[in-house]
Amino acid sequence: MICKRLGIGAALAASTLAASLALAPGAAAVVPQSATIEADCGVYGGGAATLTATQDGTGATITVTSSITAPLALAEDSIASTLSLVKAxxxxxxxxxxxxxxxxxxxxxxxxPLTGTVAAGDSLEAFGGSLQMVVFGITITCTANGPQSPGPFVFE
Structure with missing residues (x-):
């Protein structure tokens, strides 16, 4: 009888632990996961842009989605991009x-997604950096008009 109780108790404890781990929120590797800026691309225009960041260890990616419109149709994977973010x-x-x-x-x-390498504790900001895009051999440089909102990306 004691063995049955121990077995049932162990099974209940294991299932409770598994359920609490499954329901626990995952830790975000980068905070915030997205930020917005107002970008200026010179004669090519300007507007709002959202930067979305992810992290996997020392590898990180950032995708830039903007309201800045393309004057011509652009094929998939036809823009060579370099995003420089300023480190605190x-x-x-x-x-x-x-x-x-x-x-x-x-x-x-x-x-x-644009790929880069980060270290734990890196705090990266778009203001003061730039996004360079090469389209049809023409380099377009965009800069942020002010700090990103809600704040810099901080990586774990």
Whole structure:
């Protein structure tokens, strides 16, 4: 009888532990996961942009989705992009890639995910950095008009 009680008690404890782990929220590796900026791309226009970040260890990605429209249709993976973010304490971290969805003329430009390397504690901000996109051999440089909202990306 004692063995049955111990077996039932152990099974209940294990299932309670498993249920509480399954319901526990996962820790976000980067906070915030998205931020907005107002971008200026010179003669190519400007507007709102959202930066969405993810992290997996020391690898991180950022996707930039903007209201800045493409004057011409752009094929999938046809934009070479380099995003430089300013590190708190000095220096920059660079994210690069050639990924983008197909973009119709007049549609907002999206690039990424752009990949880069981060360290635990890195705090990265778009203001003071830039996004360079090479389209049809033409380099377009966009900069943030002010700090990103709600604040810099902080990586674990």
């Amino acid at each position: 304490g000095g220096g920059t971290t660079v994210f690069t890639g050639t990924e983008n969805p197909a973009i119709a003329a007049g549609e907002g430009v999206t690039v990424g």
